[in-house]
Every structure is written in structure tokens, then in C-alpha cells.
Amino acid sequence: MDFEPLIELSKKKRKMQDSTHSFKGSNSSCGDEVTIFLRVKNDRIEDASFDGRGCIISMASAALLTEHIKGKTLEEVKKLTKEAHLELLGFDLSRNPSRLKCALLSFIILKENL
Amino acid sequence: MMFDVEKIRKDFPILDLRVNGKPLVYLDSAATSQKPLQVLDAVRNYYLTSNSNVHRGVHYLSEQATIVFEKARKTIASFINANPEEIVFTKNSTEALNLLMYSYGMSKIKEGDRIVLSEMEHHSNIVPWQQLAIRKKAELSYIPVNKEGILEENAFSLMEKASITSIMHISNALGTINPIGKMAPLAKENSVFIVDASQSVPHMPIDVKKLGCDFLVFTGHKMLGPMGIGILYGKKELLEEMPPFLFGGEMITEVHKYSSKWSTPPQKFEAGTPDVGAVIGLAKAIDYLSSIGMENIHSHEKELVSYALETAPENVEIYGPKDSSKRAGILSFNVKGIHSHDLSTILDSEGIAIRAGNHCAQPLHEKLGLPGSARASFYLYNTKEEVDALWKGVEKAKKLFGV
Numbered sequence A: 001m002d003f004e005p006l007i008e009l010s011k012k013k014r015k016m017q018d019s020t021h022s023f024k025g026s027n028s029s030c031g032d033e034v035t036i037f038l039r040v041k042n043d044r045i046e047d048a049s050f051d052g053r054g055c056i057i058s059m060a061s062a063a064l065l066t067e068h069i070k071g072k073t074l075e076e077v078k079k080l081t082k083e084a085h086l087e088l089l090g091f092d093l094s095r096n097p098s099r100l101k102c103a104l105l106s107f108i109i110l111k112e113n114l
Numbered sequence B: 001m002m003f004d005v006e007k008i009r010k011d012f013p014i015l016d017l018r019v020n021g022k023p024l025v026y027l028d029s030a031a032t033s034q035k036p037l038q039v040l041d042a043v044r045n046y047y048l049t050s051n052s053n054v055h056r057g058v059h060y061l062s063e064q065a066t067i068v069f070e071k072a073r074k075t076i077a078s079f080i081n082a083n084p085e086e087i088v089f090t091k092n093s094t095e096a097l098n099l100l101m102y103s104y105g106m107s108k109i110k111e112g113d114r115i116v117l118s119e120m121e122h123h124s125n126i127v128p129w130q131q132l133a134i135r136k137k138a139e140l141s142y143i144p145v146n147k148e149g150i151l152e153e154n155a156f157s158l159m160e161k162a163s164i165t166s167i168m169h170i171s172n173a174l175g176t177i178n179p180i181g182k183m184a185p186l187a188k189e190n191s192v193f194i195v196d197a198s199q200s201v202p203h204m205p206i207d208v209k210k211l212g213c214d215f216l217v218f219t220g221h222k223m224l225g226p227m228g229i230g231i232l233y234g235k236k237e238l239l240e241e242m243p244p245f246l247f248g249g250e251m252i253t254e255v256h257k258y259s260s261k262w263s264t265p266p267q268k269f270e271a272g273t274p275d276v277g278a279v280i281g282l283a284k285a286i287d288y289l290s291s292i293g294m295e296n297i298h299s300h301e302k303e304l305v306s307y308a309l310e311t312a313p314e315n316v317e318i319y320g321p322k323d324s325s326k327r328a329g330i331l332s333f334n335v336k337g338i339h340s341h342d343l344s345t346i347l348d349s350e351g352i353a354i355r356a357g358n359h360c361a362q363p364l365h366e367k368l369g370l371p372g373s374a375r376a377s378f379y380l381y382n383t384k385e386e387v388d389a390l391w392k393g394v395e396k397a398k399k400l401f402g403v
């Protein structure tokens, strides 16, 4: 697994002051925590960001997910599949099934709350 | 006998694996140990020459299987200075603790009784007792652990009012060796003192009489044996009093349409066909460990831990007792700025296997204020070169993360 790009992504944490929604969740087994912030206007996500603590994979995948949904409508985001989310990450977790829950944390938080 | 690691390693061909192009460095024996050829051969040989159901037939093979099965029970008993009828076969430590909860706990504990655990217990020595406390409206108390990962001795007095005390001998998360010998006499009369010896029986000499416990549990797969075999030791008079845990074949002497009679222990607690192959494998593992010597194994691991402590790189925060006489061959740590799962993944790319997370001890990690930790654990087949490899891998991770 190539860590370097992930390390950069994981540093993009940003609390949003004027968010309309913020969703928080955690992986109790490893203690990772992610909050997703959205600013939604007319059913469109104007801005999205994340904050939290945890491993590189949960942080980087939250960074990629929030970047991806920016500008999309809530309807479009609801249609986002697990597979599409994992594809955003662009790395192969097939040999690290134990890390899948890290990669899915932000996706699950978003899905459960939308 | 001389302790010769290189010779020992030859018995464990899996240690020659290459992982991600690097020689495997296996530092996760606290999760499960590797198995020597002698154990694998013993299991295979059992299936080749003696396989049959035990205690059932009168034909040659069935008698043969019963003989080797009961001989294995003797080997296991004498390893911890118990009698064979005090050794109950279970699936693992977890099942042994559940047996105690369902059989002893459910029949003896009443509303308001106290159950004492410690804050460093493995989930398998917490959750069953939590359930018992809920079901019986009993009170659950914990002996606190201090910052150094040592139990607070002034809280041992909690045991004076306990009906059940269940404490781990060696912490799987910190390596702390708890003063079991000091605690056992504090258990009041008509109460029981249970020891979770999952991390001690594999690594040091254990004598249940000297420890002074009423029950002791351990698990075969952490001591060179196969998975699927665990041991419950119980004092004979206690096992005799206790009701059965599982019902069915093997645990009965008479079955009528509306009533049955139970066998005597240990069969009373061994309903159904056991994993005979795993029992044979465990007995062989014990022969193997005994031939090397538990004292020798214990000193070898202590040496490795001391070496690891001395050579740890900067920014590595190590948990657990500083005093090496209170610590077994387990080393938990964090590297500042690197999540333990990420560290483990990076080390894995170097062929190094460690454990990361909360090590099935979430209350302990909460108490210590840690989301998780990395854990290297040592066994008889590990070397100082492997410790060097661990720290070299850690240095590499630090560089990658810029910490």
C-alpha cells in the first residue's frame, strides 16, 4: 500500500463554521472518529469537509469522500455506492480486509444520516 | 539443556516464510503462537493411526483413541500440577470462562453478591461476568489499574466481600504480571478465585497449588497447540458441586425418558464429541515446551523484552511496568503521530507481524486514555535480530510520516 499520498490527504481536516449539517460517527473497535460537515443549499452540497482522529485510511477516505460530494445534489449523493466510494480511494484493500472498516467509516456515517 | 533459538526455529517452518518479499518477523504470539512440526505430526499421526470416537466403542480404535485422549489429559494436568480429573476440555479460554459463569455463577450468585474483576481484563473475562451481574442483579467491581499498568494493591480489599474474583495472571495488552499469589489468600471462604492464565501458562512455570486459585483457564493455541482446545482447571470438590454446563452425550451415566444422571467431573462438563486431535496436539505441545523448560522460555522472553526496551527508538511511548520483574514478553507502545493500525500496516510491508488496536481490552485503553496501541509479543522462537527489525521498521514509519 502506498502511504505517501494518503498522509497528505489525511491532513486536510477542516471544521466548518457555517455548516448546515454535521454528522459524527466512530469505529468502536479501533476508536477512530469522523465528523462530516455539509453546507447544503437548495438540496445541493455547496461545501463539505471533515474532522476527526484515527488512522490514515479513515482520514484519507473522509477527505476523498467530502471532496467528491462537493457540488453534488443530495439525491446524487444518496445514490453513491460502497463500491464507488472505495474506488475513490484508488487503492486495493483486497489483501487487507481488516482495514475495510476504516475505509468505509466516513461513507457509512454519510449514508446513515442522509 | 542449552537454549538454542536457531535449533528451535527449525521446528517452525512457517517462520521461514517471506512476506511482501521480506523474511517474516512474527511478533504476534500473544494472539496465537506458531506450531512446531512435532505438534503437527502428532495430530496427523493420531488421525493416521488412532482416530475414532472416544469413550464410546469397545473396538480397538475406539479404545486406542480413549487411551491417548486420557493420557493427554494426564500430561496437561501434570504440567500445571493438577490431577487429571480436575482438567476439563473446552474450546478455548473464553468457553472455559463461560462454563464458569453459567455453571458456577448462575447456580451460586444471588442478588447483591459481589463479583470482582480488574480494569485490565480481556473482554472474555469481562463480558460473561457482566452478563451474570445483569441476570442476577449482582454488583460488579473493578480493581483499578494505575498509569504504569499495575493493579492498585490498596483495592485488593474489594476481594474481601467478593463471591467471585476473576483476574488475569499476565495482561495480554501490557505484559504486566499480576501478583496472583498475593491475591489468592484474600478470597474469603465460600468464594472462588479464578485466574485467566491464557498469557502465563504458555510462557512460565505454573503450579495451581502454589498459585492458590480455585479455577484457572488457558487456551491451547497460544502455547504451540492447535486451535479449538482450551482448558478449565477446577478444584475437584468445586467441580463436583457444580451443575453441568452443556447437556447431551458423554456427560451422562443414565438417561431415561424424563430424567438423567450426570457423570462425574471432568466428563460432566464435556458433552458431545471432543476435538481429540487438538487434545493430542496440545499434549505434544506441552511435551515440547517441557523439554525446553518453562524457566528457560521465560528468561529468553525477558531478555528479549529488556533488549527491546533498551533499544527502543525516540518518540516511542511504551506502556506497562518499567520494572522488568513485573513484565512478561509483551511490549505495547505507540509512536507519536502514527496511528497503531497504520504502523502495523507499514511494518507488515516489511514482513513484520504485530498486533494493533485495543487488544480485546477496551476498558483498559479507555482508562489509560489511549485509542489503541501497537503490541509486539515474544515467544521462544524470537530473536534479538527480530527486535532490531521491529525498531528499524518503526524508524522507517517515522520517516514516512515525518515524525
Ligand SMILES: Cc1ncc(COP(=O)(O)O)c(C=O)c1O
Pocket (backbone or CB within 6 Å): B030, B031, B092, B093, B094, B095, B122, B124, B125, B168, B170, B171, B172, B196, B198, B199, B219, B230, B360
Ligand atoms: C488474557 C487473555 N484471556 C483470554 C483470551 C481468550 O482466548 P481465546 O480466544 O482462545 O478464548 C486471550 C486471548 O485472546 C487472552 O489474551
